[in-house]
Amino acid sequence: MGLRERKKHQTRLALIDSAFELFLCQGYEATTVDQIAAAVDVSPRTFFRYFGSKEDLALDFTVEYEELITTALAARPQDEPPFTALAHAFREFIHAMETNAAEDTERFLRHRRVIDANPTLLTTSFARMAEIEKKLVVEVARRQGTDPATDPRPRLLVAFITSAIRVGFECSVDGAAYLGSLIWNVESTLTLAEEALRPGWDQLSLGSSGQVATKASSPR
Amino acid sequence: MGLRERKKHQTRLALIDSAFELFLCQGYEATTVDQIAAAVDVSPRTFFRYFGSKEDLALDFTVEYEELITTALAARPQDEPPFTALAHAFREFIHAMETNAAEDTERFLRHRRVIDANPTLLTTSFARMAEIEKKLVVEVARRQGTDPATDPRPRLLVAFITSAIRVGFECSVDGAAYLGSLIWNVESTLTLAEEALRPGWDQLSLGSSGQVATKASSPR
DNA sequence: TTGTCATCTGTCACGGACTGACATAAATTA
DNA sequence: TAATTTATGTCAGTCCGTGACAGATGACAA
Numbered sequence: 001m002g003l004r005e006r007k008k009h010q011t012r013l014a015l016i017d018s019a020f021e022l023f024l025c026q027g028y029e030a031t032t033v034d035q036i037a038a039a040v041d042v043s044p045r046t047f048f049r050y051f052g053s054k055e056d057l058a059l060d061f062t063v064e065y066e067e068l069i070t071t072a073l074a075a076r077p078q079d080e081p082p083f084t085a086l087a088h089a090f091r092e093f094i095h096a097m098e099t100n101a102a103e104d105t106e107r108f109l110r111h112r113r114v115i116d117a118n119p120t121l122l123t124t125s126f127a128r129m130a131e132i133e134k135k136l137v138v139e140v141a142r143r144q145g146t147d148p149a150t151d152p153r154p155r156l157l158v159a160f161i162t163s164a165i166r167v168g169f170e171c172s173v174d175g176a177a178y179l180g181s182l183i184w185n186v187e188s189t190l191t192l193a194e195e196a197l198r199p200g201w202d203q204l205s206l207g208s209s210g211q212v213a214t215k216a217s218s219p220r
Numbered sequence: 221m222g223l224r225e226r227k228k229h230q231t232r233l234a235l236i237d238s239a240f241e242l243f244l245c246q247g248y249e250a251t252t253v254d255q256i257a258a259a260v261d262v263s264p265r266t267f268f269r270y271f272g273s274k275e276d277l278a279l280d281f282t283v284e285y286e287e288l289i290t291t292a293l294a295a296r297p298q299d300e301p302p303f304t305a306l307a308h309a310f311r312e313f314i315h316a317m318e319t320n321a322a323e324d325t326e327r328f329l330r331h332r333r334v335i336d337a338n339p340t341l342l343t344t345s346f347a348r349m350a351e352i353e354k355k356l357v358v359e360v361a362r363r364q365g366t367d368p369a370t371d372p373r374p375r376l377l378v379a380f381i382t383s384a385i386r387v388g389f390e391c392s393v394d395g396a397a398y399l400g401s402l403i404w405n406v407e408s409t410l411t412l413a414e415e416a417l418r419p420g421w422d423q424l425s426l427g428s429s430g431q432v433a434t435k436a437s438s439p440r
Numbered sequence: 441t442t443g444t445c446a447t448c449t450g451t452c453a454c455g456g457a458c459t460g461a462c463a464t465a466a467a468t469t470a
Numbered sequence: 471t472a473a474t475t476t477a478t479g480t481c482a483g484t485c486c487g488t489g490a491c492a493g494a495t496g497a498c499a500a
Contacts, residue, residue, distance in 0.1 A: 004467050004476075032456065043479050048458065123350075127343040152387050152409050156416065159383035167375045189372055196376065196421045224447075224496050252485065263450050268487065 012050050014040045019057050023114045028058060028121060058121055061111055062128040069093050070135050082140045082154075083202040086161045087190050094186055098179055109178065116173055126166070133158050144204050157202050164193035232270050234260045239277050243334045248278060248341060278341055281331055282348040289313050290355050302360045302374075303422040306381045307410050314406055318399055329398065336393055346386070353378050364424050377422050384413035 018039035022031040033054055037044045051057040072092045076085035097108045115121045136158045141148035148154045168186035172178060238259035242251040253274055257264045271277040292312045296305035317328045335341045356378045361368035368374045388406035392398060 002468075007467090008477080033458085034456080044457095045459090045480075046478055049477080052458090054457075119347075123347040124343060126346070126350075127339075130343075130346075152391060152405075153412060155387045155390070156384060156409060156412055159387055160380055160416070163379035163383050164376060167372050167379055170375070171372060185372075189376060192373060192376055196380070196417055198416060198418045201416045222497070227496090228448080253487085254485085264486095265451080265488090266449060269448080273487075 011040060011042060011046075015042070015047065015050055016057060016060060019054075020110050020114060023058065024110060028054075028114060028118045055121065055124060058114060059125055059128060061107075062125060062132075065093070066128075066132045066135070068096065069132055070139070073136060073139055078143065081200075081202050082143050082157060083161065083194065083197065085143070086136065086140065086158065087194065090161070090165055090186070091190070094183055098183060105179070112178070129162060129166075133162055136162075144202075146204060153204060160193060160197070161190075164189045231260060231262060231266075235262070235267065235270055236277060236280060239274075240330050240334060243278065244330060248274075248334060248338045275341065275344060278334060279345055279348060281327070282345060282352075285313070286348070286352045286355070288316065289352055290359070293356060293359055298363065301420075301422055302363050302377060303381065303414065303417065305363070306356065306360065306378065307414065310381070310385055310406070311410070314403055318403060325399070332398070349382060349386075353382055356382075364422075366424060373424060380413060380417070381410075384409045 015036060019031070019036045022035055022039065031054075033047050034044050036054075036057075037047045051060070069089055072089035073085060076088055080088070097105060100108075115125050133155075137148050137154045140158055141151070141154040144154055146154060165186055168189040169182065171185045171189075172182040174181055235256060239251070239256045242255055242259065251274075253267050254264050256274075256277075257267045271280070289309055292309035293305060296308055300308070317325060320328075335345055353375075357368050357374045360378055361371070361374040364374060366374060385406055388409040389402065391405045391409075392402040394401055
């Protein structure tokens with residue numbers, strides 16, 4: 001890696017670090033791009049060459065998490081039922097936040113604290129989750145041997161499980177033992193979701209075909 | 221109603237109308253607040269006295285829909301199982317979009333077209349849906365005789381059904397027979413969701429207590 | 441009708457998030 | 471070292487959104 005690339009990577013990290021430090025101590029809204037840029041001794045214009053927006057910086061980590069979750073799912077055994085595979089993938093992801101290097105755990109908690117404190121960020125982070133969902137749907141559909149474009153069942157399954165995860169997160173807005181309660185809550189909502197679903201539903205063994213109206217095949 | 225109030229109501233509607241006309245012909249992003257204000261012959265400052273932001277105007281109708289959905293749920297018979305009641309409430313809501321006065325239907329379709337064309341708006345409209353969910357959770361918990369603050373099951377149930385609705389909406393991004401395909405898709409995803417859930421799960425007759433960790437009762 | 445009062449509105453000034461254009465400085469490569 | 475690429479800073483400008491102030495316009499009572 002050349003010097004140029006190293007420098008870029010370095011200022012990028014510096015921007016993120018300084019930004020979150022400011023977010024935590026002043027709040028997200030109250031922190032201006034100019035402040036962040038000044039903290040790294042960079043012009044405001046340069047900030048926008050690294051991040052499309054202030055929000056982009058704040059939610060930058062989501063792409064990393066997306067990577068973690070999708071690979072976790074891909075690594076699950078092929079013969080595992082889709083719901084179980086998804087549940088384990090998420091479990092592994094959240095567990096990784098705990099067992100990772102202390103510095104990674106620290107970062108994760110910082111992110112959560114900043115996001116949870118700001119409704120707009122929270123909203124947009126959910127929207128990013130929707131991006132992750134799309135990828136998960138593709139993998140689930142593959143495992144189910146169906147076409148996600150015409151069959152809504154993979155989407156529904158993924159939507160169900162991410163709903164459970166989201167509810168788990170929502171229940172954990174504490175300060176002190178946040179990570180512990182988060183893991184416990186996600187675990188319990190996942191269990192609840194498992195109990196709520198009809199056994200074997202995720203395997204498409206029975207039931208209707210689940211065709212849906214697309215531009216091509218609209219009813220009537 | 222006095223003259224003053226009538227005028228306010230009038231300019232408010234004029235702002236919405238002019239705005240959506242511009243949104244449809246130029247796109248949401250490309251339309252500036254100044255343009256909207258100019259179209260109604262009002263100062264830009266006044267625009268912000270009617271709406272907190274451009275987005276607020278674009279998503280103004282959500283409060284109306286929130287009202288429709290929550291009252292539809294409240295009107296369902298008390299002895300109806302929660303899932304059935306929720307499903308019917310949403311069905312009624314969407315059906316109302318079709319059977320309403322033609323002008324209301326037209327407005328609904330305009331809204332959808334503008335929203336669907338803009339990722340940011342779509343995201344935020346989902347966030348507003350989260351607000352609706354909160355109200356639904358309260359009503360569902362009441363019907364289930366449980367406390368939504370400590371028991372995640374009402375939230376999970378509501379999250380499941382709104383997921384189904386959302387998937388139904390996502391499958392319907394056509395132009396021509398949009399409303400028809402929307403109704404059909406929502407209907408079919410609701411049916412799918414019904415099939416996916418274990419019968420009677422929504423009535424809390426059996427299963428674990430579903431306690432969740434809050435600040436008060438966090439596990440270790 | 442008139443005068444007081446509340447409220448709505450326009451104007452002005454401003455801050456903060458972004459963007460395009462251009463020049464400069466730095467690293468890469470030959 | 472020279473030529474080329476690429477990152478950065480400066481500058482000017484747009485748009486969203488807000489506080490402050492003053493003038494216009496209904497509301498209402500005497």
